[in-house]
Amino acid sequence: MMLALKIIPFVLVKLKKTVPNSLSYVLTITFSILLLSACSGESDVENQATKQQSSKGELKSTSFDKSLYLFTESDIRFLQRFSLSQLGPPPDSISNKFANDEQAAMLGKKLFFDVGLSRDKKTSCATCHAPELYFTDGLKLSKAAGVTARSAPTVLGAAYSPWQFWDGRKDSLWSQALGPIEDANEMNTTRVEYVRLLLTKYAAEYQAVFKEKLSDEVVREKLSLLPASASPLGTEEEKILWHQISEPVQVWVNQTFSNAGKAMMAYQRRLELPRSRFDQFVDILSQAELSQAKLNQAELNQAELSQADQSGSLTALTEVLTPEEVTGLRLFVGKANCASCHNGPLLTNFEFHNIGAPDRPGLDVELGRYSGVKALVEDEFTCLSRWSDAPPDACEEMRFLKKSGPELVGALKTPTLRNIAMTAPYMQTGQFDNLRQVLIHYNQPTPPVYNREQHPSRPHFDILPLKLTEQEMQALESFLKTLTSPLPKKDHWWGLEPFNSES
Numbered sequence: 001m002m003l004a005l006k007i008i009p010f011v012l013v014k015l016k017k018t019v020p021n022s023l024s025y026v027l028t029i030t031f032s033i034l035l036l037s038a039c040s041g042e043s044d045v046e047n048q049a050t051k052q053q054s055s056k057g058e059l060k061s062t063s064f065d066k067s068l069y070l071f072t073e074s075d076i077r078f079l080q081r082f083s084l085s086q087l088g089p090p091p092d093s094i095s096n097k098f099a100n101d102e103q104a105a106m107l108g109k110k111l112f113f114d115v116g117l118s119r120d121k122k123t124s125c126a127t128c129h130a131p132e133l134y135f136t137d138g139l140k141l142s143k144a145a146g147v148t149a150r151s152a153p154t155v156l157g158a159a160y161s162p163w164q165f166w167d168g169r170k171d172s173l174w175s176q177a178l179g180p181i182e183d184a185n186e187m188n189t190t191r192v193e194y195v196r197l198l199l200t201k202y203a204a205e206y207q208a209v210f211k212e213k214l215s216d217e218v219v220r221e222k223l224s225l226l227p228a229s230a231s232p233l234g235t236e237e238e239k240i241l242w243h244q245i246s247e248p249v250q251v252w253v254n255q256t257f258s259n260a261g262k263a264m265m266a267y268q269r270r271l272e273l274p275r276s277r278f279d280q281f282v283d284i285l286s287q288a289e290l291s292q293a294k295l296n297q298a299e300l301n302q303a304e305l306s307q308a309d310q311s312g313s314l315t316a317l318t319e320v321l322t323p324e325e326v327t328g329l330r331l332f333v334g335k336a337n338c339a340s341c342h343n344g345p346l347l348t349n350f351e352f353h354n355i356g357a358p359d360r361p362g363l364d365v366e367l368g369r370y371s372g373v374k375a376l377v378e379d380e381f382t383c384l385s386r387w388s389d390a391p392p393d394a395c396e397e398m399r400f401l402k403k404s405g406p407e408l409v410g411a412l413k414t415p416t417l418r419n420i421a422m423t424a425p426y427m428q429t430g431q432f433d434n435l436r437q438v439l440i441h442y443n444q445p446t447p448p449v450y451n452r453e454q455h456p457s458r459p460h461f462d463i464l465p466l467k468l469t470e471q472e473m474q475a476l477e478s479f480l481k482t483l484t485s486p487l488p489k490k491d492h493w494w495g496l497e498p499f500n501s502e503s
């Protein structure tokens, strides 16, 4: 999706041309107040610090241009699409019929946090997706049993994405969850070990959700037929053991294993984002829309204008975002073009792009979606697989998959920018330590160099140098920091409350 709109400040000069005298009178007064407070010796920085506390109805601002806070009706409508207020529930899942089941989500939460399900009994999903770090781990390359090849993205908002992982090699959250369980660098176990633990430790919860109608005795008997450890993705020995298991029992193991993924998916779908300062800003703008629209029509009399101001627009807006942050917002959706990929309430289009972040020395060249789509086609747990709950003619996303083309080479899934200031380091292998480094890259990217023999088709490169000034870079960075949601200490699903395994 491309941005057709530019956010244009509603400038005073324009106002003056059309408005009745009463309006310019009010504006003059307001500006005099602004000027006065500017002269009273308060610095901008102090003002920004006290802005949150300053009482309503009192414009506690200084030398900035107030027109920065005035947006046209169409600008406001455009910005509304970025607010969490516009984010409904995650899209329906056709491949997981338990996606919205609350009991499944409760079981999923236990599985997500249980280190006892890993081989070393030290690793859970939360090891690398820790709620206090907005479900990331703060590392360049995640590690548990070993060091992984990539950095852990947040799972917040992942329920809205058709693809999982940086290269989109999974097509659902339930299928994704099965990856780390068997990954030698992560939970390092096998599906047989996992299923045995699941059906022993969580027998009652599992049966309550998935209603297998197998007596405990039958389950015990089935488990007793299984080797200690086996998987088609395991070591050579584990693979041999897997192939020795009879087909019906393999099917049962895979079904149970998939159900664990479906429970963890149901859990992750419950994770909600509290509103950030940016969302508050857009929501105030939306509420004030009428008054601002009237401003546009220049039909306000003096009483109406002061009412418009009091009803929130300007004063409240200045209390929520500083002028620098608003400047950054305007750059984000305008000149800096970030919103062409980072759009919608989660600030991502969930599509794949090559922005040429430098490869980490020592790691393989990043092929991104190019290799991700190949892995996806071969994956045994997709929407099209027998473990999926989708009807045979469904799964359009998998049926109309783009499988080749230079634009896939080095293309990675646009990540969410929600809580971005809290989830350093950045990019798929943590190449950038901080937001400043990210912005320097966007400002002057170095297109990646590929081995042409390996990749004859020239990779597609998706960004252009921005040539922003130092001040603009600073403003953009400040804006990104307004996207942080407060940690919801009491939200049961986040699990930030002292974890109670019985709850």
Ligand code: HEC
Residues within 6 Å of the ligand: 112, 123, 124, 125, 126, 127, 128, 129, 142, 143, 144, 145, 148, 149, 150, 151, 152, 153, 154, 155, 158, 161, 163, 164, 165, 166, 167, 173, 176, 177, 178, 180, 181, 185, 186, 187, 264
């Ligand atoms: C050792 C650390 C580690 C563990 C343990 C781990 N993850 Fe991850 N997770 C990662 C890394 C690294 C990635 C990105 C890998 C990639 O894209 O190649 C990732 C990606 C994801 C994603 C994709 C998000 C997106 O936007 O694409 C989800 C969802 C996720 N993990 C959930 C889980 C669940 C559920 C578990 C437990 C079953 C789990 N993770 C266990 C490190 C870990």
Ligand code: HEC
Residues within 6 Å of the ligand: 332, 336, 337, 338, 339, 340, 341, 342, 352, 353, 354, 355, 356, 357, 411, 412, 413, 414, 415, 416, 417, 420, 423, 425, 426, 427, 428, 429, 435, 438, 442, 462, 463, 476
């Ligand atoms: C062409 C699409 C596109 C545009 C335009 C774009 N981004 Fe990105 N952004 C991406 C992709 C894809 C990634 C992941 C790339 C990677 O990991 O190598 C990313 C990663 C990021 C990250 C790191 C996220 C993380 O969790 O590691 C930040 C921060 C970011 N972008 C901010 C911005 C800003 C600010 C702008 C505007 C100056 C911008 N982006 C413009 C697609 C885009």
